[in-house]
Amino acid sequence: MSMSDCHQYHEHYTRRDFLTKTSLGLGAITLGHLLDPLLLGAKAGPVPLVGHPTSPLVGGPHFAPKVKRVIYLFQSGAPSQVDLFDHKPELRALQGQDLPPSVRQGQRLTGMSAGQKQLPIAASPYNFQQFGQSGAWVSDLLPYTSKIVDELCFIKSMYTEAINHDPAVTFVQTGSQQPGRPSIGSWISYGLGSDNENLPAFCVLLSQGSGGGGQPLYDRLWGNGFLPSHHQGVQFRAGKDAVLYLGNPAGISAESRANQLEHLKKLQEDQFEEEQDPEIQAKIAQYEMAFRMQTSVPETMDLSDEPDHIFELYGPDSRVPGTFAANCLLARRLVERDVKFVQLYHRGWDHHGNLPGQIPRLSRQTDQGSAALVMDLKQRGLLDDTLVIWGGEFGRTTYSQGKLRPDNFGRDHHPRCFTIWMAGGGIKKGLTYGLTDDFSYNILKDPVHVHDFQATLMHLLGVDHEKLTYKHQGRRFRLTDVHGKVVRDILS
Incomplete structure (x- = not known):
């Protein structure tokens, strides 16, 4: 040739x-x-505005959903269930004694505790009370959460296989301990699309405990993995530029940008016709979304129209951009605008040492905002079709990591049991589900695996977790891998 x-x-x-x-x-x-x-000439139907056109759910959910949207308040670092929700008064009589081998049962320890000759029991120094008609036990570290217990479903029997932070967070967020899988929000975006064409289906807000530190959070935790790239989470930041690179450069008008995008779209459509690469269509969708977001994002982030009583509900931190409370308020504004999945991350819960000095501070940073979000959604009629989730990647040990001192001790990682709470549409109110032993070490009743939690979340959105799949490298993947069952006992 x-x-x-x-x-x-x-x-x-x-x-x-x-x-x-x-x-x-x-x-x-x-x-x-x-x-x-x-x-x-096709008939109009429930085609997602932003969802992938080849999604198995392009014609709508598998069955009638209980909720339309999700707010996930992820507490990175693993809050201690022993000091917040899982009341174990018997431990005070055993303070300082070695954890019985019959309780541990030879289970794996982290490298931080494996060398200890003894695992001294550390009872919680905080007082617990029962609250509400449900009689749920809550520590005095969480006075605002204690007021809304009758709206909550506590799951005290969560467990995971991951024993270190990065694989555990990755597991909860993507269904795999290995990086590279799509996040929950990306799966939801892929399957259900968005009800608002001017905002992403999946938004992410980050905050950090005072004093800095905490386990790192990587953007792959809200990444799209092998799904088309426009399903990745869009991070909203505090400050002038809420979304990076969204604004026009100096001297470029909105009309000029619209004209540029129109020509670029034509070129990309020609390229797609030649190459049939779906990522080209994803780029077109991203450019068009970014243009619409130039108007929608500033309007959403502008809290000047919020009345004083709302700021008082969320607490003084809600007036400070980037705090957990401010992000809870923004989460409410996002779901008001029909954003499908809002993910909040709050860092700082990793208390290997000086737990008595740190956990009260983290609790103060998150308690009022979390409770206010539930109450605010309820008073606006949004809680009926919104799911709110609060929890971390695993629990903390009932024994002290290192030497036990009355005013200074820490707790190691504990994947065998931990507590989360859920509230909103489709969830039974005022329910405590699952039971742990007297040491908050092993599950005695109704275990809930991470994949079960994910399957239940998808079910509430009208999605059969076994049917929402994506073929990649010759295999059909799903969020729950080959596991997971819906926890029907917590469904209303």
């Missing part, structure tokens, strides 16, 4: 070329249906 022949390939049409390029060809009809069914 001569060099000139290389420049004449458009003159040689294969059968595939004919089907793809001919306006009435089957390839064009299929492509047109995927990109916009209405252009070909």
Whole structure:
């Protein structure tokens, strides 16, 4: 073949070329249906505005959903269930004694505790009381949460296989301890799309405990993995530029930017016609979304229209951008605008040492904002179709890591049991589910695995977790891998 022949390939049409390029060809009809069914006279239906056109749920959820949106208040570092929710008064009589081998049962320890000759029992120094008609036990570290217990479902029997932070957080957020899988929010975006074409289906807000520190959080935790890139979470930051690179450069007007995007879209559509690469369509969707967000994001982030009584509900921190309380208020504003999945991360719960000096501070930072969010959603009629989740990646040990001192001790990682709470549509109110032993070490009743939690979350959104899959490298993947069952006993 001569060099000139290389420049004449458009003159040689294969059968595939004919089907793809001919306006009435089957390839064009299929492509047109995927990109916009209405252009070909299809009846209007529940086609996601931002969702992937090849999603198994492009025609709607598998069954009637109980909730339309999710707010996940993730407490990174693993809050101590022993000091917040899982009341074990018997431990005070055993203070300082070695954890019985019959309780540990040879279970794995982290490298931080494995060398200890003794595992001295450390009873919680905080007082617990029962609150509400449900009689739920809550520590005095959480006075605001104690007021809303009748709206909550406590799951005290969560467990995971991961014993270190990064794989444990990755497991909860993506269904795998190994990096590279899509996050929960990305799966939801892929399956259900968005009800608001001017904001992403999946938004992320980060805050950090005072004093800095804490386990690092990587953007792969809200990444799209192998799903098309426009399903990744969009991080909203405190300050002038809530979303990086969203604004126009100096001297570029909105009209000029719109004109530029229109020409770029035409070029990318031509490229897609040649290459059939779905990532090209994802880029087009991202550019168009970014243009619409230039108006929608500043309006959403502007809290000047919030009345004083709302700031008082969320607490003084809610007036400080980037705090957990401020992010809880922003989460409410996002779901008001029909954002499908809002993920909050708060760092600083990793208390290996000086727990008495640290956990009260972290509790103060998160308690009022979390409770206010539930109450605010309820008074606006949004809690009925919104799911709120509070919890970390695993629990903490009932024994002290290192030497036990009355005013200074820490707790190591504990994957065998931990507590989360859920509230909102489809969840039984005022329920405490699951039971641990007297040492808050092993589960005695109703264990709930991380995959079970994920399956239940998907179920509430109308998604069968076994059917929402994506084929990658020859295998069909799903959020729950090959595991998970819906925890029906907590469903209303």
